[in-house]
Amino acid sequence: MTVTDQNQHRRHHDRAGHDEETPPGPLPTTDPKPSVLDQMGGPAGFVYSTVPVVVFVAAHAFLSLAMTIGVSIAVALALTGFRLLRGERFSSAIGGLLGIAVAAGIVAWTGSAKDFFLIGIWAALAGFVVTFGSVLVRRPLSGLAWNLVHGGTHDWRADKAVLRAHDIATLAAALVFGARFVVKEWLYLVDSTGWLAFAKIAMGTPLTVLAALVVVWAFRRSTKRLVPQA
Template structure:
């Protein structure tokens, strides 16, 4: 397999986790909502946040980004705004993300405990599911660490934001979303990238002797 094809597939793995622009798209509606909530009544705050979500949706379509991702981002803002409109509490703008973090923590933590770290499962699926990656202790350990890092990010987000939610601190929730968002995500993605590269190197190295012996057997 050529290095160009490997790089392309590795980028597809990273796309599942969100790119740099995806990080920006996730924080803009939050900033707009928190700032608007300080100066405007709740109905107008909801309207402004929805307008920001629609604007980002249009921008993403104009940039020819994936329609599914653009729709997903807009739907997230719409659902969050809908929850606020239903409950009448601005702090509920964050409730979807809080419980999403809990779900992410449970999924990633359990995957490590059952020895099927989710980053490894995704990597192998993107590469056709043909690698016996769990039999390589180095690769499995790398994905244990990468998935564990992702689990820690999800766990930290849930614990801190849930505490702020119970304290009814909407401004604090907005700050926590920013602080625990991009910086921690970058660290987690760095761990995932390291695991992906380690997997590619070790799996390629492991496959080479087998291919060579097959050729020898065919020649004889």
């Protein structure tokens, strides 16, 4: 065996021995981050917001207004009890019930089924005014929220890229609120209760998720630029 062969044999032996002594360990695993939809309650949250609306419209097609109100509240109570049994927070579970109760109360007072959606219509207008107004005064709402979450000590408005990101995120939220108000108000004026229900469902969670994705992007961009990384 030549000197070269001996050296190659020695290197191969050392490498094999090293591999035997330090076997590779398991690859580190990381838990997947919850999606925006998961953080908003997931598919179950979408169902919880949809069922009372569908029940109200379906019941109104066959029952009197008083019976429709009773059925809606009964379903809301059953849904609240189910959510509490699943271990959800009391505030989250009771919130849906209160919303249905208030909407049903307005319907009982006015005697018009379309008024079941009145709170959502005016809430959309208020949301548009607040979000769009915050952009006009150069204090976009998502930026204020980000700074509050991070201790309220960052001069985030001085960073043009961060300010622009929050302008975009807050305008996305304003667009969602504005679209909801325009569409639902028009359907309300033409007295289309069925299409109001469809608009509430179609423009509810799906559009909220889209706007939330833009807000999450703005939050991450702000954190990357302004918060020192470990």
